[in-house]
Amino acid sequence: MKAELHAAEGYRLGSLRRYGILDTPREADFDEVVTVASAVCATPISVVNLIDQGRQWFKAEVGLGVRETPLDSSICAHAILQPGLFIVPDTMLDHRFCDNALVVGDPHFRFYAGALLQTPEGFPLGTVCVLDFKPRELDETQKAFLRLMANQVMKLLELRRIIATEHVARVQAEELAKERETLMREGDHRLMNSLQLVQSILALQSRTASSEETKAQLDMASNRVLAIATVHKQLHLTGSLEEIEIDAFLRRLCESLKHTAPAQITAIDVTAESTKLRSDIASGMGMLVAELVANSFKYAYPPGHPGSVAVDFRRTSGGWRLEVSDEGRGLPEGFDIDQSKGFGMQVVKAFVRRLDAKLTVFSRPGRTAFEINGIQG
Structure with missing residues (x-):
């Protein structure tokens, strides 16, 4: 109809x-x-x-x-x-x-x-x-979150309208650029606070979940929100609206992810070159790290078998390389990333496509690595 x-x-x-x-x-x-x-x-x-x-x-x-x-x-x-x-x-x-x-x-x-x-x-x-x-x-929680996101989009649209109409006529170009940055920073700050609130709600629900399956799903959603919130926090810390210090960002993100790790995870080791990436690239990279680290939390080490997860970022001659790896039991025999229907792997593949990058998976008992090579930055 x-x-x-x-x-x-x-x-x-x-x-x-x-x-x-x-x-x-x-x-x-x-x-x-x-x-x-x-x-x-x-x-x-x-x-x-x-x-x-x-x-x-x-x-x-x-x-x-x-x-x-x-x-x-x-x-x-x-x-x-x-x-x-x-x-x-x-x-x-x-x-x-x-x-x-x-x-x-x-x-x-x-x-x-x-x-x-x-x-x-x-x-x-x-x-x-x-x-x-x-x-x-x-x-x-999901209903409340959708309403929250609709309100956030309207705030972004209102900022656009204010910038386009009220300010253009009465300020010089340099003053306009400065005010636009202030307004965008305020919008970014509000979004960061909203995301942190949602992440806290999800974390609270996870702690009181009645089943391990529900807890795992809430932790996964919490990690995804956390990745985006950390991007916004890093934007404020660096004073930039467009670029992020990727080494500081990855370390802060992994420090936060460690709070959701099961007991057998001893550390998340981060090795990253000091360099800047566009905020949209860093955002996608953060989501990839959150998904892949959570995957290692869930599957790499059985209870009672301690181990760590490693995150490695470096510049390459053609762009950049990100690797998330562990020394656990490896992926199931016959695992094919292209055929995987799991929601987490669908998210990973979606962000690899968004970053115009290439994903390679290596796995055997004692080492599993997801390697992403990108050309943008």
Whole structure:
């Protein structure tokens, strides 16, 4: 079923266009929102979706691989007509979507949850949404997190609008650049605080989890949020909005990850050259380290068999090389990273693609290493 137009569609579209966001390039701040949303909600797809005339356009996305799709099959076009958080536990059981082309055909969406992006004047622009290929629900923490991310996206959009309208007319170029940096730093600071709050909630839930499986899932989500929060903390410590000292960043990240390690993990040894990388590259690298270190925590050493995990970063003639390794029992016989369906390995492969890098896996009893070689920086 095609969604009806908003009651004030003309005003809504005018409000959307005043933000100057449509058809702009990808940006790390928005990419991080969908990355963390997908990780916390454990969904393969997450999108910052804006409903334009005749199309839905994605400022950021994980798991789709496209920047826009026609409006006729849009679930978000229905979501912007609803207040707050719109959840469809099973699209096949909802008369609005059971004949939707994206539900009955590829990619066969079965679950949708979207938090409304709404202007201060009350006009809906789109959603921060997550999707899955199977029916499911979100818990209260995940619902609260989606609302939090929608609020964060609106703050970023408001900062854009303020910079583009109110300040350009009354300040000189040098003053504008300085004020823009202050505003962006404030937005970055708020996001960092929000991420740290979510990470603390997940860590608290992990400590009180009723089963080891639930604890492991919460620890994994906590580590993903921690990786992004650490990037933002490092941005503030270095005083840069664009580059990060990668050695200090990796050491701080691994110090934090050690708090979630099982008893048999004796250390996370970090060896890293002192160099700077773009913040978006460091962000992706942080997510890779968090995933791979957590993988070693879970599988490398059985209880009662102590061991360590190593993280090594260095510049190469063609770019950079990151390796996460352990001296544990090795990967299962016949393990193929390209065929692996585990969510953690899917996250790893997604970030390797985002970094335009190459992943190589070495494994035998006594040594397992994930090596990532990249050319950007």
